Amino acid sequence: MFSPPTLDELFAASHVVSLPMRTKFRGVMEREVMLFDGPAGWSEFGPFLEYGDLEAVRWLASAVEAGWLGYPEPVRQWVPINATLPAVPVELVPEVLGAFDGVHTVKIKVAEPGESLRDDAARVGAVRHLLPEAKIRIDANAGWTVPQAVAALRMLSVFDLEYAEQPVATVPEMAAVRRAMGGSVLIAADESVRKVSDPLAVARAGAADLIVVKAAPLGGVGRALDIVAEAGLPAVVSSALDSSVGIRTGLALAAALPELPFACGLGTVALMAGDVTGTSLLASVGGMSVRDVTADPDRLEYFAAAPERQQWWRERLRRCQALL
Numbered sequence: 001m002f003s004p005p006t007l008d009e010l011f012a013a014s015h016v017v018s019l020p021m022r023t024k025f026r027g028v029m030e031r032e033v034m035l036f037d038g039p040a041g042w043s044e045f046g047p048f049l050e051y052g053d054l055e056a057v058r059w060l061a062s063a064v065e066a067g068w069l070g071y072p073e074p075v076r077q078w079v080p081i082n083a084t085l086p087a088v089p090v091e092l093v094p095e096v097l098g099a100f101d102g103v104h105t106v107k108i109k110v111a112e113p114g115e116s117l118r119d120d121a122a123r124v125g126a127v128r129h130l131l132p133e134a135k136i137r138i139d140a141n142a143g144w145t146v147p148q149a150v151a152a153l154r155m156l157s158v159f160d161l162e163y164a165e166q167p168v169a170t171v172p173e174m175a176a177v178r179r180a181m182g183g184s185v186l187i188a189a190d191e192s193v194r195k196v197s198d199p200l201a202v203a204r205a206g207a208a209d210l211i212v213v214k215a216a217p218l219g220g221v222g223r224a225l226d227i228v229a230e231a232g233l234p235a236v237v238s239s240a241l242d243s244s245v246g247i248r249t250g251l252a253l254a255a256a257l258p259e260l261p262f263a264c265g266l267g268t269v270a271l272m273a274g275d276v277t278g279t280s281l282l283a284s285v286g287g288m289s290v291r292d293v294t295a296d297p298d299r300l301e302y303f304a305a306a307p308e309r310q311q312w313w314r315e316r317l318r319r320c321q322a323l324l
């Protein structure tokens with residue numbers, strides 16, 4: 001029987017770092033996470049700062065599973081990876097994509113607050129121009145209403161989209177967009193899987209063609225594998241903007257899924273200007289080999305968060321551990 005770590009064991013294994021970003025992503029220029037040096041390997045607890053404890057506790061379950069139990073047997077040793085393009089101005093597109101090696105698939109953020117469909121079309125068009133053969137997927141992070149999504153997808157489909165991720169917020173809205181598009185653009189569910197009490201509702205409602213799965217928000221690799229099996233839909237593994245330690249967990253999920261029909265969004269360390277290891281998990285020639293990651297003590301010290309932020313994370317850990 002697995003006996004989970006006590007709070008004292010978690011405290012003793014923990015390190016809080018603040019990693020600088022190269023490009024603003026989710027509106028932030030730095031990513032704070034807590035890492036654990038667990039008996040089964042390094043693991044990451046990095047719910048975004050604004051998340052409440054009930055959501056954050058799933059990220060802790062994932063970190064405990066990874067650090068104290070380890071990962072399931074991989075069924076593949078290499079995972080195809082997409083480049084991720086934040087909602088940057090068009091003139092920055094070549095530079096941001098230049099950080100990714102061997103780009104066959106690009107995920108582009110669209111529907112950013114304060115931006116217009118014209119900005120989205122310019123960004124997607126710039127990628128299509130730069131990479132005529134690449135697969136292009138877009139992610140609206142629920143930024144559109146149903147009519148806006150239908151209009152946007154009709155317009156952006158001229159650039160040939162692999163799929164559109166979370167165009168709208170709710171499951172019924174996702175179903176409405178999917179119906180309206182009639183299969184001309186595939187619909188992927190992200191927030192409708194990872195931020196809801198029932199991650200299978202979207203599949204049951206026939207509201208998506210595929211699901212995006214992220215190990216930490218779903219409570220770990222084991223639970224994510226179960227969700228994919230039960231959903232019965234193709235799955236894309238993606239990151240939560242993690243350090244290489246957290247990416248390792250996503251990689252374990254991608255490596256263990258019986259089918260992996262899409263490139264995975266695990267290349268996001270390329271968007272960061274600092275990492276906890278000198279051998280970052282970065283894609284090369286469009287993919288990543290499955291391997292372990294160890295945090296480097298010098299980097300943990302160099303990127304250590306300010307004392308008051310460490311305290312904030314310890315309080316969060318205390319509250320979430322009580323909810324596990």
Ligand SMILES: O=C(O)CCC(=O)C1=CC=C[C@@H](O)[C@@H]1C(=O)O
Pocket residue numbers: 026082083084107139141190238239240241264265266268
């Ligand atoms: O899937 C990818 O290409 C990268 C990961 C990614 O886009 C995300 C990571 C973390 C938070 C999210 O806002 C975002 C997403 O919505 O998928």
Ligand SMILES: [Mg+2]
Pocket residue numbers: 139141165166190191212
């Ligand atoms: Mg998404």
